[in-house]
Amino acid sequence: MDNEMLQLMVEKISIESFGLPFAHEATFNPRLRTTGGRYLLRSHNLEFNPKHYDEYGLDELTGIIKHELCHYHLHIKGKGYKHRDQDFKTLLNRVGGSRYCQVVPGQRRTEKVKHIYQCSDCQASYRRKRRIDTKRFVCGKCRGKLFKTS
Structure with missing residues (x-):
């Protein structure tokens, strides 16, 4: 399937x-990673x-x-277009x-x-991607000494 x-x-x-026309542009965006689509507020375009x-x-x-069109039509009408808004939830259920x-x-x-670092006093555990200097940093809860467990 192509953009046309x-x-x-x-x-x-x-x-x-929806019974309403879509008057903007819908395209595929291969750079999207964690989402199925998005509605662009300024241009009113949709990306998938x-x-x-x-x-x-x-x-x-x-x-x-249908999900992205809910954002589109509600935003254009000036109603609640965000995920937490009742207008959005109602319209999404209605259109399926x-x-x-x-x-x-x-x-x-x-x-x-x-x-993984652990406090020697309160046993609080800290998981980190990067290594930290245990001589310089202390526990954020009790200010105890940290040591590396793995």
């Missing part, structure tokens, strides 16, 4: 599900992650399109859009903890 087909699909879903379409197909992409998208394998990075 995506644009036509977004316009069609907007008319069928092509990896979601490649991995999960048309049904997943349709749910993401997806609340969350699937995780694309290999896209989300897991945090790599390399160093």
